[in-house]
Amino acid sequence: MEARSGGLPAFFGRVRRAGATTSLDTNDDPEGRWLGLDEVLAVTDVLLPNAAEALAIAAAGAVVSPARDVPGADALERAVEALAGLGPLPVVKNGAAGTLSWADGGLVHVGAPPADPVDTVGAGDSFNAGLLAARLRGLTLRASMRVAAACGSLSTRAAGGTAAQPGWDEVHFP
Template identity: 60%
Template sequence: MATSDFDLLVVGDANPDVILSGAPRRPAFGQREELVEAGHLVLGGSGAITAAGAARLGLRTAFAGRVGDDAAGRFVLDALARRGVDVSACVPDPGAPTAITVVLADGPDRAILTAPGALDRLDPADVPPELLRGSRHVHVSSFYLQPKLAAGLPGLFRAARAAGRTTSLDTNDDPAGRWRGLEEVLPVTDLLLPNDREALAIAGRADGDLEAALRDLAARGVTAVVKRGRDGALSLDGDPVAVPAPAATEFADAVGAGDSFNAGLLAARLRGLPLRRCLEVAVACGTLSTRAAGGTAAQPTWEEALSS
């Protein structure tokens, strides 16, 4: 196996998040102005938040994606670089604007509105082969927001595996609600990292049986690690492995908590920890990230994650 320059390569989405806390469930149209508790402009995108969290946990991390050649893109690249993430493979695209997401947060729940901008222009060919081969693990986020990347993802993951690298995928939500297109990629994915709703949808389990969904996914060639919010995490190691979430002593919002969970899980796995301990670290990282608004402001260090 070749030596690696990076522990983790994240391929996926990066954008500014505009987070409005205390947002109404039904915003008033008709040019009415409503006041909310707080507003924050922060680094967003599942891939970007995962990359930032991994770097915070001590992993040598690179990010590959597309942003616009605009102020929002420069904001994203600067935010990642300041967190220690290598962004030399992130493409500033002059042909499309940077994606922007508005998050309407109401306690632990939220509505998410995204203008995709350059996200759907990301292509597997944007990932330098030497970067793919030079990273111990390759993680991809937001499968359904990036159709070109999704179409070529089986080939990208096969190339990573041929180089002796491991792979993971967080599909995130499917805005179309169809949950299609994963047949070829799951068998070349080591870890699938959905939340419970996503796991049931991907497995086609209308009965809500989460453990059965995990077994269905295992039969399709992938180990699923399911994020369950305040209920912790669930996976299979022959038998189910469930880890509860610690009580959150401080809570601002849950934006990006699942992405911080991803970072913790991958950091623990790349350190060779057993599955249960990986889940404990991941759940701790997700919980600790909720202490401040947005996905990255309260991401923990490795020492904080272990002591939580």
């Protein structure tokens, strides 16, 4: 959405100066250019790409510094670390494999609850909502990722993007 993305860095900057936090789900760039992403990431607190988007952003060079060579790390883990190097907290959706983040110098992985999906439309949006709701409630990153993974998985129980979205009582972990 190039027509709208140009004003996003300034908007996010105003939001942050007002004391709020920002989050961004990049969606895909079919052309693989990711124009202006580096500017918006500079004022983004939480970055919420899916695995394919995280890999594409890293491969496109939107990442200004390459990830360290982590022994045994796969490409997605290296991409998550590289995205963290840009400043925002990356929380990457990886479908049935769960979610990955990079915090405090290390990889954080949370598996997804088992699911028998009817429809995956909206699962990423439900994931995002769950993560942000958990963070706003003061849960740790790992607990917030568990809530997010549960929200994404549970949302696949019915057709459509909202029919099966879970409520807080279904996903909260003590």
